[in-house]
Amino acid sequence: MPNFSRRAWLGRLAALAGMAGLSLRRAGATAPKATKQAARYQDRPNNGRMCRMCKYFIAAGGTAGAGMMGGTMGPGMMQAGSCQLVQGGISPMGYCDFYAPLSG
Ligand code: SF4
Numbered sequence: 715m716p717n718f719s720r721r722a723w724l725g726r727l728a729a730l731a732g733m734a735g736l737s738l739r740r741a742g743a744t745a746p747k748a749t750k751q752a753a754r755y756q757d758r759p760n761n762g763r764m765c766r767m768c769k770y771f772i773a774a775g776g777t778a779g780a781g782m783m784g785g786t787m788g789p790g791m792m793q794a795g796s797c798q799l800v801q802g803g804i805s806p807m808g809y810c811d812f813y814a815p816l817s818g
Contacts, residue, residue, distance in 0.1 A: 747801040753810035755800055760813070766806035769814050770798040773806070 765771045774793035794803035799812050 747797070748799055748812070749801055750810070753800045753812055755804075755808060755810040757805050757808050759807055760809040763809055763813050763815070764806065765795070765797065765804050765808040765810075765813075767816055768797075768812075769816050770800075770812065771804065771806070772796045772798060 766773070773795045792806060794805055796802075797804045797810075800810055
């Protein structure tokens with residue numbers, strides 16, 4: 715497993731933005747998201763840890779950090795959502811290296 719942390723990834727993105735003369739805060743832009751490959755995303759849980767229990771998950775209805783008690787129960791519970799850090803559609807049952815539990 716490569717030594718790869720979310721903090722290091724975000725640091726590199728901020729450094730690149732700085733070199734490009736961009737100020738993400740001044741421009742009001744959000745940080746670019748990592749690719750699924752870079753985040754080592756998978757469509758299945760990892761030892762019970764899954765996207766719907768991660769603070770970066772955005773449920774299909776648009777609720778960030780929505781865990782089982784936060785709005786993803788019901789018919790939309792299994793719909794793909796999105797992530798604050800990773801590009802593309804994200805399965806509630808997925809997992810990646812940036813996983814951070816809602817309660818952590
Ligand atoms: S950071 Fe990773 S584990 Fe968390 S919601 Fe995004 S893709 Fe899923």
